[in-house]
Amino acid sequence: DVKVTQSSRYLVKRTGEKVFLECVQDMDHENMFWYRQDPGLGLRLIYFSYDVKMKEKGDIPEGYSVSREKKERFSLILESASTNQTSMYLCASSFGGRPNYGYTFGSGTRLTVV
Amino acid sequence: DQQVKQNSPSLSVQEGRISILNCDYTNSMFDYFLWYKKYPAEGPTFLISISSIKDKNEDGRFTVFLNKSAKHLSLHIVPSQPGDSAVYFCAAEPETSGSRLTFGEGTQLTVNP
Numbered sequence: 571d572v573k574v575t576q577s578s579r580y581l582v583k584r585t586g587e588k589v590f591l592e593c594v595q596d597m598d599h600e601n602m603f604w605y606r607q608d609p610g611l612g613l614r615l616i617y618f619s620y621d622v623k624m625k626e627k628g629d630i631p632e633g634y635s636v637s638r639e640k641k642e643r644f645s646l647i648l649e650s651a652s653t654n655q656t657s658m659y660l661c662a663s664s665f666g667g668r669p670n671y672g673y674t675f676g677s678g679t680r681l682t683v684v
Numbered sequence: 685d686q687q688v689k690q691n692s693p694s695l696s697v698q699e700g701r702i703s704i705l706n707c708d709y710t711n712s713m714f715d716y717f718l719w720y721k722k723y724p725a726e727g728p729t730f731l732i733s734i735s736s737i738k739d740k741n742e743d744g745r746f747t748v749f750l751n752k753s754a755k756h757l758s759l760h761i762v763p764s765q766p767g768d769s770a771v772y773f774c775a776a777e778p779e780t781s782g783s784r785l786t787f788g789e790g791t792q793l794t795v796n797p
Contacts, residue, residue, distance in 0.1 A: 574727070610693070613728070613773060613787035623705050628784075660727055663782045672718055673785065675727030 707774030
């Protein structure tokens with residue numbers, strides 16, 4: 571059974587802290603993505619990666635960075651957490667190429683910044 | 685600039701009836717469309733997709749219709765079941781982007797017994 575695993579289901583962090591969200595997939599997928607989900611805004615793409623050590627900005631990259639040192643692992647980093655980064659964070663992976671058979675998502679990390 | 689829009693935040697239907705969820709898009713480069721379902725405290729799961737060369741794709745109780753001229757797609761669920769209660773996201777992919785998806789805001793479907 572294919573899996574995308576996010577290291578934490580719930581996190582509470584203080585303003586200004588550096589936060590690491592980890593995501594691991596076991597499907598040998600080339601592509602990995604980080605989204606955040608907010609009410610009324612849907613899923614918004616933060617960063618994505620098509621290969622190891624490769625990263626691309628999504629639609630809302632400000633305040634975030636990413637790291638992909640190994641194919642199976644994609645980390646999202648909040649350099650200095652702020653309260654407006656309180657959100658549900660979703661990691662996803664997919665095969666490269668077309669057609670797109672869809673993403674496999676992790677269960678999400680609910681981050682609260684206080 | 686919301687390129688994929690789901691204008692109905694919520695929809696309530698009776699068990700056994702049809703649920704119709706709608707989605708509009710503005711980017712004419714989108715050529716592949718997907719629907720995802722999301723339960724609380726879980727990640728979204730892939731439901732059904734359609735390529736722009738088709739106007740209909742069916743999978744069991746779920747059918748997706750695509751109207752390219754209107755830049756509109758819809759998801760029909762027949763018959764609706766209480767277990768279908770979830771948030772449904774529409775997503776679209778342009779042919780040049782690899783596999784990057786743009787999602788809509790989501791529609792909360794509630795199926796009442």
